[in-house]
């Protein structure tokens with residue numbers, strides 16, 4: 070059986086849901102906490118983690134009376150320890166503590182750290198054969214085969230949190246898997262949907278951080294503006310649902326009301342809709358296969374009036390072309406694609422390259438890596454390719470920065 074269950078009847082709900090949130094202080098983490106706060110009697114929180122915000126982490130740990138709280142920055146151990154002194158909450162710090170948090174006895178783990186740093190903790194949760202609500206798409210792009218194989222082998226249930234994939238997951242329940250012909254991921258088009266190539270090339274950080282529909286972390290907001298987010302999501306869908314690359318389409322839909330569509334062989338197309346609020350897909354994963362009350366705004370289609378659609382433009386948004394190249398090349402290239410993009414977004418946010426430089430840096434890194442292309446077999450393999458790709462991308466940075474128009 071696939072790690073992503075085909076329909077609700079395949080899954081026996083656990084009566085007591087014990088929850089761990091990896092990346093509890095982020096955008097997805099905060100939305101998850103908001104839902105947990107609204108259903109205190111249904112869930113017990115085992116462990117929470119954060120990168121560096123000790124004050125926020127300690128506050129949540131006390132509020133939910135968790136058993137374990139961990140911060141990724143090792144040097145913040147003492148700070149966390151003293152913030153939680155006298156509470157009886159166990160404390161950890163560093164990368165190992167992120168894995169330890171994932172290994173604690175929860176039966177539902179939210180993987181919401183950002184970037185490839187979330188890979189090992191997500192794998193540690195999958196190895197325990199529990200339910201992994203997966204928000205961290207970079208983990209699938211960096212090491213999709215390894216992660217899905219680990220989940221399958223250990224009987225873990227992977228639930229897609231990303232709104233488009235959650236939509237596909239919900240829509241897939243309408244038919245048999247063998248009758249599915251295609252999936253369509255919608256994309257808002259981001260803040261630069263109607264901009265010219267030149268305008269996009271020279272977009273500022275402030276402009277790129279202004280997403281029209283969704284409020285999210287900085288990395289994914291930049292990815293949405295460049296449409297690298299959709300590129301990552303194509304690879305995410307490829308692994309989650311075991312699809313062929315040509316079965317995954319992208320459709321620009323500026324209102325972000327339809328999140329994903331599934332086409333079946335009889336040409337029926339099933340779509341999932343909802344207001345753009347991540348608490349809806351997270352609530353779906355939290356309660357699945359049941360449903361809980363969601364706090365998002367009710368969908369009022371009459372008030373929205375119109376839903377519109379456009380074909381994506383791979384010329385103004387080269388990420389869509391690059392992701393197809395990455396999937397065609399296979400092997401380590403999707404890992405390189407992800408790592409180079411993480412370096413590029415960071416360089417853009419630090420003012421080292423212009424917006425147009427993001428795609429150029431990713432493309433140059435993919436080209437440089439093409440010679441040594443082999444599929445990562447383990448998480449360590451993937452992380453070592455991730456590491457060398459980051460170094461390669463960093464070494465190409467000055468050249469890309471100099472080429473700025």
Ligand code: NAD
Nearest residue numbers: 092094095096097119120141182183186204205206285286
């Ligand atoms: P965010 O930056 O707001 O939060 C990330 C969380 O992970 C924070 O708690 C941070 O402290 C922690 N973290 C970051 N780097 C870490 C590291 N190196 N080690 C340990 N902890 C670390 O990001 P987000 O927007 O919540 O996104 C989280 C993940 O979910 C990303 O993979 C993103 O692509 C995915 N996602 C987000 C959204 C959204 O609406 N925000 C939607 C779909 C998917």
Ligand code: MG
Nearest residue numbers: 231232233302
């Ligand atoms: Mg998404």
